[in-house]
Amino acid sequence: MPRWGMVIDLDKCFACQSCTAACRMENNTPPAGPDQTGRDRAILWNEVLAFVHGEYPKVEVLLVPRPCQQCDKPPCTYVCPVKATYKNEDGIVVVDYQRCIGCRMCAVACPYQVRYFNWYAPEWPAGMREHLNPDPEVAPRPKGVIEKCTFCIQRLRHAKEKAAAEGRPFNAADYQPACVQTCTGHARYFGDLDDPNSLVYQLSRSPRAFRLLEEMGTEPKVYYLKQG
Amino acid sequence: MSHLSRRNFIKLTGVTAAAVAAAAGTQSLLDHAGQPWAGMPAAAASALEEKRVRTTCALCPSGCGLEVRVVNGRAVKVEGSAIHPVNQGVCCLRGQASLEMLYSPERIQRPRVRTGSKTDPSATWREVSWDEALALVAGKLAELAADGQMHTVAFLHGDTRGSLRSVINRFMSAYGSPNTIFLESAGEHAVRMAMFLSQGINGYPVYDVNNANYVMAFGGNYLESSRHVIGALAALAFMRRGRPRRGKFVAVHPRLSLTGVKADEWVPIRPGTYGALALGMANVIINSGLYDADFVRDFTFGFEDFTDAVGASHMGFKRLVLEKYTLERVEFITGVPTADIARLAGEFATNRPAIAVMPVEPDGLPLYDALAVHALNALVGSIDVAGGVLVQRFPELTPWPLVAVPTVPSLTQPRLDAISDNPFEPLAPELLAERLAADTPYPVNVLFLLNTNPVYEHPANGKMAEALLKVPFVVSFASVPDETSAHADLILPASTFLEVWGDDFVEGTGYAGVSLRQPVVEPVHDTRNPGDVLLALAAALGDPVAQALPFPDYKTLFEHRLSAIDTDWEKFRENGVWSEMVYFHAEPGSRAWPQVVGRDRLQAPKDGRFDFFARELYAMVAGQGDPAKADLACLPHFQVPAEAGAATEYPYVLVTQGLITHPRPWPGIVPTLQESYGLQANMKWRAWVEMNPRAAKALGVQSGDRVWVESPQGRVQAVVRLYEGLWPNAVYMPPGMGHRTTIRWGRGSQAPAVIGANVNQLLASKGVTRVKVYKV
Structure with a gap:
C-alpha cells in the first residue's frame, strides 16, 4: 500500500495560486463572498499564505502553499469524539460528513489550521452550480460539518478504476491530486513516500527538505524544500 | 486501534x-x-457521460492549451493540455476559474437594444433576436455607406486572438473606414515600439529564460502579468532546478511583488526610472570593457559617434552613456546605491547569456525606458541567441482572397486617433475621448467595441463616458454588463472562449505554432462568437465587404487560413495544437539574420544592425530643430517623467502592477479570483492601498483604516494595508478591481455593489501619477 505524500519545492513555487483554484474547482468548495471572507470563513483547502518579515529595503516574504499536511499521526483524528475524521486505508485523513457533528474539536487540534467549517449550507449564485464536479466524494457538504483536503480521493478512485478498466495493475504514477497536476512551476511532487525509487521519497530526504511544525510530532506527509 | x-x-x-x-x-x-x-x-x-475536450485559453496572451473535463454536457474542470508547448500540462488560476465565467450569472444572455435615452440612468434594455440585432447594425452601416459616410464608423478593440484582428481590419477597410483602433496597453505598446525602433521587429519580444544564466526583469510584474506568464513561470523553475547550472533572477520594481519575492534579488527603485538604471549599468559595462565588442562593432549601429551621409556628426550611445549616466547620477535618479548598480552590471555582463526584460509599465517615459533596457541585451550580445531575446515566428497562412476594393474617398479621411505627430507614441485614450466628444475631425456615427472597456480602463475623469454618449450608435460585444457597455445602444453578447471555434497563434516560444479553440460545451446563452457576427454582417452588407470575407462562419475562415500548414490535420484537430517545436537561431550576419534584426523597418536601412541610435526615429526628426536634441531623441535616455500633481500637494507616487489574479478581458466578478486577490496584503473582495509603514506613521494612519486616495484625476476609497516591501514614497493599488455587480456574492453580502476600487480613476495616462492619502 503506497504511503501517499507530497513534496512542495518552494524554489519553484511562484505563489501563483493555481493550486488554490484547482482545488476549489475539483473539490466543490463554495465561493464565500465579501462578507464571509471578511469573517475568515472562506473555504480554500489549499491556500497560499504570505508572511512578511523585515524592514524596507531588506524584506523577506515567505509564501507557503498550505494543503492539509496529511499527518501520519493526525491530532485531528485523536480528538474527534465521534470518529468522523480518520485516516483511511490509503493513509489519507478524511471526514465522514454524515458522522461529523460539527463540534470543531479537530479544527482546534489541527496545528496547521487546515480544517474548514461549513457555517451554512454552501451557496452558489444562480447557474454557477453547473460547473460542480459530479464525483460523489466531493458532493457539496451540508451545513455544520468540517471539511478538508483529501489529496483528491476521487482522483485516486478514478485512477484505480481506469487501471482496472485497462486491465493493468494500478501504479502510483497514475494518481495525482489536482493541485499537483496544475502547478505552473512544476513545484509539486506526489507519490509513494515508501518507495525508494519514487521522486517524493528521494526529495523528502533532500538536505533542503523540512516539514511544517515538525516539533509537534504530527509526522506530516507533506514536505517542503527550502528556497534558494 | x-x-x-x-x-x-x-x-x-x-x-x-x-x-x-x-x-x-x-x-x-x-x-x-x-x-x-x-x-x-x-x-x-x-x-x-464523460469526455475530455482540448481547446485553447483566451484569458491572456499566453494562449495555453486546455483539456476540459465535460460531464453530461457541463464543463466541470479545466486542466492544462499536456501536449501544448506553452503550458505543458499546467494551468493557472485564471484558466481554472474560467468555468466561473462560463456559468456566471452576470452574463448577458441575448442581444439587447437600449430603450430610451442614453443619458437617462433609468433607461432599460429590450432583448431582441440575433436576426433583428444584425439587421439593425447592417441597416445603419448600409445607410451610412449610401451617404459615403463610411469613415464615421469606428471599431475600437483590445487584445484579440488568432485571425480575429485581421478579420476586423479587413471588414473595416473593405467597408471603407480607416478607423480600426487597437487600444493597446501603454506599457506593451512601448515594448513593441522599442523592439521596432532598435531591432527593427514589430512584435513583442520573447525571452528565452530556459537557457539564460542571468535574467533581470525591469518593472512590470514578470511572474504575474507578463504576456507569456505561464511560459515564464515554468522557464524560471527550469532555470533554477532543471539544469546543472542555476541561473539568477533579479526583479527591479518599487514594490516587492510576487516576482520580487520569488526572485533571487529584489532591487527597489524610484518609480518610473528603469531606463536610468539600465543606462547606469550600460555605463559600467562599457567602462569596464565587459560588453560583447565583436557583436557591437559588426552588428549594431550608433554605438560610437558617427558621421552621416550628409557629413553631419552625431553622438553615439557610448558617449551619451559615459558622459551622462555616471553611477552617482544614476543613484541620484533611481535611488539604487552605486555599489548595487556596479555589481548588477558586472553580474549581468559576465553571466551570459543574460536577458534584460523590458518594463511593461505606463510610468515614466515607457518608450525610452524600454529602449534603454533593450540596449543592455545588445551590449551583451543576447540578440537571438539561446538564452537571449528571441523573435516570435508565425506560420505562413493561406492568403486572403484577393478582392478589388474600390478606393473610396472615405478610406483616406484622417484617422480618429491620428493625434500625435509621433507615430511611435502610444495612443492617448483621453485625447481620443476628447476628440470623439468634440466631433474632431468629424462626428462618429457608429462605434464598435470589442474586448475593450475604455470607460473602465481610461475613464479620464468621465470624459470617456461622455464621448460614448456623444456617439449616436454604440455597438458593444460585451459578455457581461460593464462600465462601457452601460453606454452602448446595442449589445451583441460575445460567447466565452469555451463555447466557440477559434484559432490562436502560439506565442512566447519563439517558434511558430497554432492552437485550435473548439466549443467545449453548447453555448450556455444565446450568444455568438464576434468573428461569426462580423462575417454575418459582411454577408448582409454585400460587396465589397462580402467579397473580402466570403466565409459562412469563423470556423470555415480559420480552417481556410490554416490550410497552408503542412501537417496531419486529423492529428492537429485531435491535439488542438500544431507547432514547429524547434527554434532556429539566426547566426549574426547569416542569411537568416535579417529575419531577426531589421525585418520590419520602414525608413531605416535593413542592414542587419541593431540600432542603439534609432535611425527609424531619426528619419522622422532629422532636420527639425536643434541637431543635438534630435540625436538625443534617437538614443535611449532618461528624462524626468511628467508628474501629474505637485509633490507638495500630492506627496506619494502611485504605482500599480498587474496581478496574476486579475482576469484581464473579463470585467465581471470571478469569485475564486476575488478570494485569492491580494496575497501579500491578505485582502480579498476589497479595495486596498498599500503603504510603507514609515509613510503611514507620518500620516497617522494604521492598517485597516479607510482612506481616500486622491490624484488630480479623481479619488477612490480603500483600506490601508501596511507593507514593508514598498518604496517609502510610493503607494500601491491593485488593478482590475472596482467593477459593479448586481449579484449577491455569498451570504451576507450586498447587491448591487462595487467590488474594490478602480485605480484607473487615479492614473494619469502618461508619466508618473502623484496622490495624497487622507482618512475618510
Missing part, C-alpha cells in the same frame, strides 16, 4: 459503494440524511 481500522474499512467500502451506486443510477449514499445537497447537477445520480 483494530476496532478503528475495521470501522475505516467499512467507511471506505461505503465510499466505493457510493461511486458504484452513482454510476448505476441510484441516489448517492453520500447524501446527507435529510440534507440533500440541493442543486447539485443531477449528473451525480444518473449515468455520467
